Amino acid sequence: MVSDLLEINDLRVHFPVKKGLFQRPKQYVKALNGVDLNVRQGETLGIVGESGCGKSTLARSIMGLEEPTSGEILFNGKDYMNADAKDIHHMRRDVQMIFQDPYTSLNPRMKAGESIAAPLKAYKETDRVEKRVRELLELVGLDPDTDYHKLPHEFSGGQRQRIGIARALALEPKLIICDEPVSALDVSVQAQVLNLLQDLQKKLGLTYVFIAHDLSVINHIADRVAVMYLGKVMEKVDAGSFQSQALHPYSRALLSAVPVPDPSEERRLDRIVLNGELPSPADLPSGCVFHTRCPLATERCRTEVPVLEEKHNPNQKVACFHTG
Template sequence: MSDELLNIRDLNVHFPVNRGLFKKSDDYVKAVNGVSLSVNKGETIGIVGESGCGKSTLARTIVGLEKPTSGDILFEGESITSYNAKQMHQLRRDIQMVFQDPFTSLNPRMKVGDIIAAPLRAYNKTNHLERRVKELMELVGLNPDDHYNRLPHEFSGGQRQRIGIARAIALEPKLIICDEPVSALDVSVQAQVINLLEDLQKELNITYVFIAHDLSLIKHIADKVGVMYLGEMMEMSDSDSFYRNARHPYTNALLSAIPLPDPDREKNREQIVLNGELPSPANPPSGCVFHTRCPLARDYCKENTPLMETKGSNDHYVSCFFPIESDTLDEFGKSVGKQPD
């Protein structure tokens, strides 16, 4: 029996560009463009990239909030891309989501106990409802006696996100999509929420797709890491190989921005600064979408589109014609490496 829980195959999510009233357009924003990935049961895959790279659209498509233009999403070996509303309702018992903003993702007029109970009521799991809700509150570090009848505005950001996590795990899902769940929180609180998610994963055998823009944060929770740029996947591998031997120039630019704990090493390190602005996803560059900002780009990159191929190990995939030589790298990608002949 396969351990694979989620398999995304050549997924495309394209949105038509609105040219005005009654005007049709052949232009599309390629929010997700040819993305493939797989996640095994109990794993965490981290998806990283700049704002606008398509990672949140990918998350929303997995849970059925966006419709794919083409490609396929398999959950436990079964395609879910053509599910109707009734089928998606049943599927959401197994796939839940933790949202980015804990301040707007909770109904301000509902008490905490009712917020957490909402998914249980939606699926008629109301036996011993109050007891179950209090168990969930204890599981995420909330005080049932003190917090059950309070409103969301009475809580801090970290506490609100714990409420959102309790709601997400209420139905004992197999997969949780975490869409930048700690980006709105203070750094000290971020660590607490990450530790909570890790503890819940071990206890409940949950699988995570964890969306973030911070590679240093992803390092502490992800088993696999994928980097997106303009809707496309640039690099993907297991976490250990990713942080030791990142091969894509874009990945190394992101890694070079991570502060080092050693002040002497940090002082002597040169950060890789990408030239130019992030292109519009409505008008992406030809060839390799990264070539306009890539320090290693050649004329060949402007005309041709690289494929995701294995580099180094069988599980390390890179979409680059001229990946950085692994023997030129240090722990956080201190240099852009050497171009191959």
């Protein structure tokens, strides 16, 4: 049995909307509103969902950059949120992040080598820093001799992302949260960076949470997929079954939006076209948050909140009253 490296229970992050400086907030943006997730040691969990559904807020909460309103984040079985400062300091080095745009996440005046060395220095690992940085440059396919002293603008987008990856690896983390790491790159470069991430995973035994809009990217890299909608996980399923066996009407709507490569190939799932706009997370629909756009919605969906339940097999969980 593979154990969970990360477990998230009923996680909520509500941002207060303040009208005036001294007024008490009357409204909250419910960016996360009861997220349940588990990430197994060594796997890649893909996270998909429309813009604004809370993916980056989830990433930031796992990183400790966002304070949850309620819920639980367990890392290696330890409660992240109620740990003391020393434990948090240790846990933080085990969880690192790779961002979408390596240009804005790298200091433009810092040489590549210095950027990669920064986390080592922050953790007072000042022994043989240069040697370690050179190893990291090599590990991500950069040249330790020539690239060490270059500034971010002297690199291509793909190379800059490699620097971001090297920096994330510096402290030998166990878990890496990748928030749209290839979305800003050309398609040809995307594949190279994805392959690098996969190689590193094998070599270093890493676990990834991988956020992406692009379902073909998720298809390429994920072992399991979690589908998010308005601050909740609607479905969890093995990546291999996602395309053909996703059950939640929202998952199916996401899949329907992707063109089939061969038009003569019949879709195994009925097309579901989403009606209307994403509701505001400051004014969430009652019951199932998806009911306002769901073709299957009934009265029950307007009043009752569906929970994630096992469907078909132990690896598929769906939060919907209308999937068998």
